[in-house]
Amino acid sequence: MSSKLRSKQDLEALRKELMKRRQPDKPRITICGGTGCHAYGCVRVTDAFKNEVARQGIGSKVDIKTTGCHGFCEKGPLVVIQPSDTFYQRVKPEDVPEILDKTIIRNSIVERLLYTDPTTGRKITHQQEVPFYQKQKRIIFGSNGEIDPTNIEDYIAIGGYSALAKALSEMTPEQIIEEVKHSSLRGRGGGGFLTGTKWESCRNAEGDIKYVIVNADEGDPGAYADRSLLEGNPHSVLEGLIIGAYAIGAHQGYVYVRNEYPLALANMTAALSQAQELGLLGSNILGSGFDFNVRITRGGGAFVCGESTALMASLEGKVGEPRAKYVHTVEKGLWDRPSNLNNVETWSNVPIIINKGADWYRTLGTDGSKGTKIFSLVGKINNTGLVEVPMGITLREIIYDIGGGIREGKKFKAVQTGGPSGGCLPESLLDLPVDFDELTKAGSMMGSGGMIVMDETTCMVDIAKYFLTFLEEESCGKCVPCREGVKRMRQILDDITEGKGYEEDIDLLDRLSATLIDSSLCALGATAPNPVLTTIRYFKDEYEAHIKEKKCPAGVCKALIHYYIIEEKCPGCGLCVKACPQEAITFMGKKKPVALDESKCIKCGACYDICKLGAVGKE
Amino acid sequence: MITFKIDGREFKAEKGQTLLQVARENGIDIPTLCHHEAIEPYGACRLCIVEISRGGHSRIVTSCLYPVEEGLEVKTGSPRVISNRKMILELLLARCSKNKVIQELASQMSIEQPSFKPEYLEDNDCIVCGLCVRTCEQVVGVSAISLVNRGITKEPASPFLEPAIACIGCGSCYYICPTGAIKMEDRGDTRIIYNWKVEFKLKKCKVCGNYWAPEKQLDYIRKKWDLPEEFFDICPTCK
Numbered sequence: 001m002s003s004k005l006r007s008k009q010d011l012e013a014l015r016k017e018l019m020k021r022r023q024p025d026k027p028r029i030t031i032c033g034g035t036g037c038h039a040y041g042c043v044r045v046t047d048a049f050k051n052e053v054a055r056q057g058i059g060s061k062v063d064i065k066t067t068g069c070h071g072f073c074e075k076g077p078l079v080v081i082q083p084s085d086t087f088y089q090r091v092k093p094e095d096v097p098e099i100l101d102k103t104i105i106r107n108s109i110v111e112r113l114l115y116t117d118p119t120t121g122r123k124i125t126h127q128q129e130v131p132f133y134q135k136q137k138r139i140i141f142g143s144n145g146e147i148d149p150t151n152i153e154d155y156i157a158i159g160g161y162s163a164l165a166k167a168l169s170e171m172t173p174e175q176i177i178e179e180v181k182h183s184s185l186r187g188r189g190g191g192g193f194l195t196g197t198k199w200e201s202c203r204n205a206e207g208d209i210k211y212v213i214v215n216a217d218e219g220d221p222g223a224y225a226d227r228s229l230l231e232g233n234p235h236s237v238l239e240g241l242i243i244g245a246y247a248i249g250a251h252q253g254y255v256y257v258r259n260e261y262p263l264a265l266a267n268m269t270a271a272l273s274q275a276q277e278l279g280l281l282g283s284n285i286l287g288s289g290f291d292f293n294v295r296i297t298r299g300g301g302a303f304v305c306g307e308s309t310a311l312m313a314s315l316e317g318k319v320g321e322p323r324a325k326y327v328h329t330v331e332k333g334l335w336d337r338p339s340n341l342n343n344v345e346t347w348s349n350v351p352i353i354i355n356k357g358a359d360w361y362r363t364l365g366t367d368g369s370k371g372t373k374i375f376s377l378v379g380k381i382n383n384t385g386l387v388e389v390p391m392g393i394t395l396r397e398i399i400y401d402i403g404g405g406i407r408e409g410k411k412f413k414a415v416q417t418g419g420p421s422g423g424c425l426p427e428s429l430l431d432l433p434v435d436f437d438e439l440t441k442a443g444s445m446m447g448s449g450g451m452i453v454m455d456e457t458t459c460m461v462d463i464a465k466y467f468l469t470f471l472e473e474e475s476c477g478k479c480v481p482c483r484e485g486v487k488r489m490r491q492i493l494d495d496i497t498e499g500k501g502y503e504e505d506i507d508l509l510d511r512l513s514a515t516l517i518d519s520s521l522c523a524l525g526a527t528a529p530n531p532v533l534t535t536i537r538y539f540k541d542e543y544e545a546h547i548k549e550k551k552c553p554a555g556v557c558k559a560l561i562h563y564y565i566i567e568e569k570c571p572g573c574g575l576c577v578k579a580c581p582q583e584a585i586t587f588m589g590k591k592k593p594v595a596l597d598e599s600k601c602i603k604c605g606a607c608y609d610i611c612k613l614g615a616v617g618k619e
Numbered sequence: 620m621i622t623f624k625i626d627g628r629e630f631k632a633e634k635g636q637t638l639l640q641v642a643r644e645n646g647i648d649i650p651t652l653c654h655h656e657a658i659e660p661y662g663a664c665r666l667c668i669v670e671i672s673r674g675g676h677s678r679i680v681t682s683c684l685y686p687v688e689e690g691l692e693v694k695t696g697s698p699r700v701i702s703n704r705k706m707i708l709e710l711l712l713a714r715c716s717k718n719k720v721i722q723e724l725a726s727q728m729s730i731e732q733p734s735f736k737p738e739y740l741e742d743n744d745c746i747v748c749g750l751c752v753r754t755c756e757q758v759v760g761v762s763a764i765s766l767v768n769r770g771i772t773k774e775p776a777s778p779f780l781e782p783a784i785a786c787i788g789c790g791s792c793y794y795i796c797p798t799g800a801i802k803m804e805d806r807g808d809t810r811i812i813y814n815w816k817v818e819f820k821l822k823k824c825k826v827c828g829n830y831w832a833p834e835k836q837l838d839y840i841r842k843k844w845d846l847p848e849e850f851f852d853i854c855p856t857c858k
Contacts, residue, residue, distance in 0.1 A: 304769075319765075319766070323662070324662050324684045324685075326680065326684055326686060472771060474770065475770040475771070476769050476773070477747060477766075477770045477771065477773030478747075479662065479665055480707050481665055483770060483771055483773065484710035484711070484714055485706075485710055487771050488713065488735055508734050514702070514703070515702075515703045515707065518668075518678075518699065519665045520665075521663070521681075
C-alpha cells in the first residue's frame with residue numbers, strides 16, 4: 001500500500017504509477033463475485049483458475065480478478081476476459097482448462113460457453129453485444145465489472161477519488177451543492193426528494209456538529225441493487241459520502257448496513273480502512289484541511305429501519321421506530337443534530353456529477369427525473385439481474401428488450417415496482433416511461449428499485465395479500481392505522497382468497513386505505529395500501545371473480561380451485577398416484593384412468609405438475 | 620409570536636408550541652389517547668389528527684406533534700379529519716371491542732359496531748399508546764418496562780417477560796393508562812402489579828397504621844432527594 005496522499009497531485013501521481021504498472025494488453029480474466037454468482041459457485045471457478053494458472057506456470061501471461069456484480073445474475077457464474085471483452089456464462093470449474101488453453105493461449109473462443117440470443121439463435125462473443133447489456137446505461141454500475149472491490153488501487157486506477165480531489169481543491173461547499181442541485185439528482189431510496197436541496201437545508205441548519213449517513217438498509221423483497229453496489233464498488237459510495245460531508249459541513253459519517261449483507265459489510269469495512277490508510281479519510285484529507293471519519297453500524301433486521309427516522313433511532317441505540325418528521329432530519333436528526341441521510345445509489349451518483357458536470361448529467365433521463373436508475377429485475381422473467389437504465393425508458397424495454405420477456409413463453413400479467421409498498425402495473429401500462437413522477441401517477445412508486453415481473457399464473461389478490469402479510473410483520477407497531485389497519489386489510493384479503501369475501505369488502509379496503517395514507521405516522525403505513533389499491537384499480541375483475549363467482553382465475557388460491565382427472569387423456573400410467581402425498585389418487589388398472597378422491601386432496605398440485613399428458617385438470 | 624388560525628379563529632402562540640397545546644388552552648376539544656402534558660408527545664394513537672393548509676395543498680397531521688406555523692390554517696373537524704378519526708376508532712374498537720373507554724369514544728362518534736367481521740373482534744384493553752412505558756422512563760426515571768416486539772404483537776412488557784426487577788411499585792403506569800389495561804391491586808400490606816409480575820411490601824404509617832405506599836418506592840424517593848431515614852414513617856394524611 002502506498003503512503004498517505006497529501007494533495008490532488010499525490011493522487012494523480014499514484015494513478016499514473018498504477019497505470020504504468022498495468023499492461024493494458026495483458027489478458028485479464030474477470031470473474032463476477034456478486035451475490036448471484038456466489039450462489040452459482042463462482043468461488044470454485046476462481047479457485048480453479050488460480051490453481052490451473054499456477055499448475056501451468058502461466059501467471060506471467062494472465063491476471064485473474066474477482067470483481068463486483070456484472071448484473072446478469074441469471075447466467076452466472078460469469079467470466080469476462082479483457083481486453084477482448086469475451087463473455088462466458090454458466091462457467092463451471094471443469095471449463096477452466098479449456099478457457100485457458102483456447103482463449104488465453106491460442107486466442108480462440110470456447111463456443112459452448114457463449115451466450116445465445118434466444119430470439120435470433122446467434123452466439124454472442126462480446127459482453128457489450130449481449131442484448132441484456134445493450135439498452136443499459138451503466139454509469140454507476142459499469143465499473144463493478146472492472147475492479148476488485150477489495151482493492152482501492154483498482155478504483156483509483158479507473159479515476160476513483162478524482163471527484164473528491166476536484167471537490168476539495170477546486171470547489172467551495174456552496175459550489176458543490178449548486179452543482180448537485182443543478183443536476184436535479186433525486187434520492188434513490190424511494191422518496192425521490194431533490195438531493196441538492198436536502199444538502200443545502202442541512203448545510204444551512206443551525207448547529208456545529210452535523211452528520212451524513214448512508215442508508216444501506218435495503219429491505220424490499222427481491223431488491224439487491226444497493227447490496228451489489230456496496231459489495232462491488234464500495235469506494236464509489238464512500239467517495240460520494242466524503243464529498244457530501246465536505247459540502248454539508250459534517251465531520252462524521254455513518255454507514256447503516258443490514259447485517260444480512262455480510263459481503264457488503266466486509267467490503268465496506270475494507271474500503272474504509274484502505275481509504276484511511278491513504279489519507280482519503282481522517283484528518284486533513286488530501287491536504288485540504290477537511291477532516292472526516294466514517295463508522296459502520298449493522299442493522300438488526302427490521303425493515304422499518306430503512307425509514308430515515310427509524311434508522312437514526314437505531315443508530316442511537318434505540319428501538320428502530322420512526323418519529324414524526326414535522327421537524328426535518330436535516331435540522332434535527334441523529335442525536336437531534338442536523339443529519340443528511342441518502343441512499344447508497346444516491347451517494348454513488350455524486351462523484352459522477354462532480355467529475356462530468358451537472359450539465360452532462362442532465363442529458364440523461366426525463367424532465368423530472370435525471371440520470372439513471374438501477375433496478376433489480378426479478379420474477380417470471382428470462383434475464384433476472386440488476387439493470388441500470390436511463391430514467392424514462394419504458395417498462396416494455398426493460399422487461400422485453402433487456403429482460404428477454406416472460407419465462408416459458410407465458411403471458412405477461414403485471415410488474416410490481418417499488419418494493420412491498422409499491423404497486424402492480426398491468427400490460428396496458430407497459431409503455432409507461434419509468435421515472436419518479438410517472439410511476440407515482442400510475443399508483444406505484446420508484447421505491448428502491450425493485451421490479452418483480454409476474455405472469456398469467458400469478459393471482460393478483462394473492463400477491464396483494466403476500467405484500468400485506470410482509471408489511472404486517474414489518475410494521476413497527478407504533479401507530480394505530482399501520483399496526484391495526486394493515487392487519488385488517490390482510491384479514492379481508494385472506495377472506496377473499498378463501499372465497500369468504502363480500503362485495504362490500506372492496507369498499508372497506510378503499511376506506512381503510514384512505515385512512516392509512518392520510519393518518520399513518522411514517523411512509524411504511526402511508527404506502528402500505530399501494531399493492532391493494534393498484535390491484536383493485538387494474539385487476540378488479542380478479543377481485544370480483546373471487547368474491548362473486550368464488551373462483552381464482554389464475555388457479556392459485558387453494559380454497560377456490562379443485563383438481564380433476566380428464567379421463568379421456570389419462571392412460572393410467574400411475575405417475576400421479578406415486579406423486580400424491582395424500583394417497584388421494586387410486587390406480588384403477590392398466591390403461592384405465594386413475595380416480596381422484598377430492599375429499600382427500602390437499603390441492604398441492606403434485607399430480608398436475610407431474611402429468612405430462614395434460615390429464616390432470618385444474619379449475 | 621406566531622399567528623395562525625384554528626377553525627377560522629385567529630390565535631397567537633409561542634414558537635415551539637404544538638397545535639394541540641394552543642387548541643386545548645383555548646377550549647377547543649381534540650380527542651387524544653396517547654397524550655399527556657407531563658410527557659413528550661409521541662403520535663401513536665393518531666386521534667388528535669387535524670387538517671392543515673397554507674396556500675392550496677392540505678394534509679393530515681397529528682396536532683400533538685405539529686408545531687405552530689405562521690399563517691397556518693387548521694381544521695379540527697373537517698370531513699376528512701372526521702372520516703379518518705372514525706376509521707382509527709373503528710380499528711381500536713375492533714382490537715378492544717369490550718373496553719368501556721374505547722366504546723364510549725366510539726359511541727361519541729356514532730360508531731356502534733366496527734366495519735370488521737364480528738369473528739375478528741378482539742378482547743384487549745391495551746392500545747399500545749406507550750404511556751406506561753414513557754411515564755416510567757420520563758417521569759419516574761426508572762424504565763422498568765418497555766415496549767417489546769413489533770407490529771401487531773407489540774406490547775408493553777417487563778424485561779424478558781420476567782418480573783420487572785427495576786420496578787419500584789409506584790403505580791404511575793396504572794394511573795396514567797387511558798384504557799385501564801394495567802391491573803394493580805393493594806391487598807393488605809402488599810401491592811401487586813399483575814402486568815409486570817411484581818409484588819411490593821407496603822409501608823405502615825406509624826400514626827394511623829394504614830399501609831400507604833410501597834417501601835421500595837419510598838426508598839427510591841428518599842435516596843433521590845437525600846431525605847432522612849424516618850422521613851416516610853408517617854403518611855401524608857397524618858403529617
